[in-house]
Amino acid sequence: EVQLLESGGGLEQPGGSLRLSCAASGFTFSNYAMSWVRQAPGKGLEWVSAISYSGATTHYADSVQGRFTVSRDNSKNTLYLQMSNLRAEDTAVYYCARGDTLGHRKGPDYWGQGTLVIVSS
């Protein structure tokens, strides 16, 4: 059974940093592209970042470019999102999501339960 378990969310002050993790199990993690998608409270879905199966290729939304860094450790079956210079508008539930071997064009087929990030003073 595919499982994606996010952690690392919490309350952080504007300008601060957080690192989210996503522990994957039930599939060969190193074969799949992975992404982070977020959802502000009561709002819709926004793609944050994507990373290829090898980690060689990454993409970011303009809203987080230069502040967030996505990475993965295939030996630990774990996806990361390093978030810095946080802003109030980064407040959201952050979902870890699985693509396929080629990327995410077909959209994620599995999603984690999400981890809540609140940016507030």
Add this chain to the structure above:
Amino acid sequence: DVVMTQSPLSLSVTLGQPASISCRSSQSLVHSDGNTYLNWFQQRPGQSPRRLIYRVSNRDSGVPDRFSGSGSGTDFTLKISRVEAEDVGVYYCMQGTQWPYTFGQGTKLELK
């Protein structure tokens, strides 16, 4: 960025009746590889999103056949042939043709 526009934003349907959601993109979603990367997701209250349909009309495993997707170019539709109670939630279209991938605003389906 490709803008995805859904309509209606809210839908109230009687059990057993059909429902239809429209999704329009600001640019053609036909990729250079010939595929059209328009996908649909369902988010039930309090749950994570779930993919229903990928590449316009391909249903995911376990998705009831009352859900169907159609369309081409810039105009797409998700149809539910007979709404059931478990279909309540928010539905999103998403384009995967051009980065940044983008979602529609969501359509909230409720029972009348």
